[in-house]
Amino acid sequence: QVQLQESGPGLVKPSQTLSLTCTVSGASISSSSYYWSWIRQPAGEGLEWIGLIYTGGRTNYNPSLKSRVTISVDTSKNQFSLKLNSVTAADTAAYYCARGFGTTGTTGAFDIWGQGTMVTVSS
Amino acid sequence: SYELTQPPSVSVSPGQTASITCSGDKLGDKYACWYQQKPGQSPVLVIYQDSKRPSGIPERFSGSNSGNTATLTISGTQALDEADYYCQAWDSSTGVFGTGTKVTVL
Numbered sequence: 347q348v349q350l351q352e353s354g355p356g357l358v359k360p361s362q363t364l365s366l367t368c369t370v371s372g373a374s375i376s377s378s379s380y381y382w383s384w385i386r387q388p389a390g391e392g393l394e395w396i397g398l399i400y401t402g403g404r405t406n407y408n409p410s411l412k413s414r415v416t417i418s419v420d421t422s423k424n425q426f427s428l429k430l431n432s433v434t435a436a437d438t439a440a441y442y443c444a445r446g447f448g449t450t451g452t453t454g455a456f457d458i459w460g461q462g463t464m465v466t467v468s469s
Numbered sequence: 470s471y472e473l474t475q476p477p478s479v480s481v482s483p484g485q486t487a488s489i490t491c492s493g494d495k496l497g498d499k500y501a502c503w504y505q506q507k508p509g510q511s512p513v514l515v516i517y518q519d520s521k522r523p524s525g526i527p528e529r530f531s532g533s534n535s536g537n538t539a540t541l542t543i544s545g546t547q548a549l550d551e552a553d554y555y556c557q558a559w560d561s562s563t564g565v566f567g568t569g570t571k572v573t574v575l
Contacts, residue, residue, distance in 0.1 A: 383564070393504075393512065393555055395564030406562045409470070442511060448518070451559045455502040455517035462511055 348372040350443050350460035358437075358467050364430040368443030368460060375424045376401045381446045382426045383456060384417060386439040394439075398446060399426055406450060433467045440464050471560030473567035480573045487543040489570045491556030494537060499558045501539035503532060507552045515554075516541060548574050 354366035368382070375382065383398035397407035399417045407415050411430070419426040430437060441463055444456040473493045481487035491501060501519055504512035514523050516532035519539065529544045539558075543550050551574045556567035 385564075385566075392569040393557075393566040395557075395566060398564070408563055450564075451562050453500050453518050454559060454564070455514055455557070456504075456512075457514050457517075457523060459511040459513075 348445065348458050350445065350458060352441060352443050352460045352463040354463060354465070356464055356466060358433055358465060359469050360434055360467055361432055364428070364433050364437060364465055364467070366428045366441055366443075366463065366465070368426050368428075370424045370426075370445075374421075375419065375426065376421045379447065381450065381454075382417075382419065383444045383446050384428045385442045385444055385456070385459075386437075387442070387462075388439040391439075396428065396430075396441075398450065435467050438465065438467045471558075471563070471565050473556055473558060473565055475554075475556060475567040475570040477568075478571045478573065480575055481543070481546045482575055483548060484545055487546050487550070487572055489541040489543075489554050489556075489572065491539040491541070491567045492537055493539075493558065493565075493567075496537050496539055496558060497535045499534075501532065501534045501556050501558050503530075503539075503541045504555045504557065505550075505552045506555065512555065543572070546572075546574055550574060 349371045351369045358364045381400045384396040416429040443460045445458040448454040503516040506512040519534040520532045531542045
C-alpha cells in the first residue's frame with residue numbers, strides 16, 4: 347500500500363530555513379495521476395495548505411507563503427521536499443505531506459497523508 | 470483570499486444524525502471534500518467531489534454542496550466518529566481548508 351513519510355529537523359532557529367523531505371513508498375512518484383503536497387497544522391489549530399508539485403516539476407504555492415516556499419521533487423529517490431525560508435515562531439507546526447488526485451482547482455483532494463512531523467521554530 | 474467557515478463544534482447523540490456545514494462564497498460552484506482527523510492522527514479523506522466516498526469509508530458518511538454551503542452528514546453517528554472535520558475546496562489553483570468542526574458524540 348502507498349505510504350508517505352516525512353523526515354527532517356524538529357527544531358529550526360528563527361530566520362533560518364526549514365527543510366523537510368517526504369519519502370513515498372508503494373508507488374512511483376512519477377505517476378501522472380497524482381500530485382504531491384505539503385500541508386501544515388499549528389498545535390490546536392486548523393490545516394493550512396502550503397503548496398504542491400506535479401511530477402513534471404510544476405508547482406502551485408499558497409499566495410500567503412509563496413515568497414518563502416520552494417517545493418521540489420526527486421524522482422530517482424521517490425521523494426519530494428519542502429523548503430521554507432526566513433522562518434519565525436509562527437511557522438511552528440506539524441507538517442504533513444500528502445498525495446493529491448483529481449484536478450487541482452476543481453475536483454482535487456488529498457487521499458493519502460504522512461503521519462506528520464512536528465517542527466518547532468525557536469532559538 | 471477565499472475563506473471557508475465551519476461551526477467550531479457540533480454535538481450529537483449516538484445513533485443520531487450529525488450535520489456539519491462549510492460556508493464559502495459560491496461554494497456550490499466548486500467541489501468540496503471533507504477530512505476526518507482524530508487526536509494525534511493524520512487527516513483522513515471521507516468525502517470528495519461533494520458526495521463521493523473513498524473506498525473503505527462507511528456509507529453513513531455523505532455529502533452535498535449547493536449555493537454557498539457544503540454539508541457533511543453522518544447518519545447513525547457512532548462514538549468512533551468523534552473527531553475534528555475539515556472541509557476543503559480550491560480557490561483557483563490554491564487549496565483552501567475550512568476552519569474545522571469538532572464533533573462530539575455525547
